[in-house]
Amino acid sequence: MQLEKSKKRISKKVKMGFQGYPTLGISYSGPSADLATEVALEFVLEEGVEPLTEKFSTESDIREDETVQSAIVKTIERSGARSVTLHEGVKCNSAN
Structure with a gap:
């Protein structure tokens, strides 16, 4: 699929707003x-349930990675x- x-x-799916459960949250960090080098996907099956998280990471900007x-x-x-x-935006992972 093209980038x-x-x-x-x-x-398009994000613009539809809340349509009920299950939900999938997408957040970028880097x-x-x-520069976003990681994306976290949080899947929530129903209200009150702990989310299942899957992460992908790359060396370059993950928002421009067609595969991801x-x-x-x-x-x-x-x-x-x-x-x-x-x-929205990229959460900074800078080490303090």
């Missing part, structure tokens, strides 16, 4: 606000997620 097509499909973005789309489809949230 732009994957991004568009994820964005060494700076400009396609994997996110496949995860949305296969999990049956009715709602998808995308946490």
Whole structure:
């Protein structure tokens, strides 16, 4: 699947808002606000249940990695997620 097509499909699902459970949360993190090298997917089957987390990481910007973005789309489809949230921005993992 092409990168732009994957991004568009994820964005469309996010724009739909809360449609019920199960939900899938997507959050990016990295060494700076400009570079995301990790993505965490949090799947919640129903309200009050602990999320299941899956992480992917790369050396380059993961938001521009076609394979990872396609994997996110496949995860949305296969999990049956009715709602998808995308946490805006990149959480910095800088070591203190």
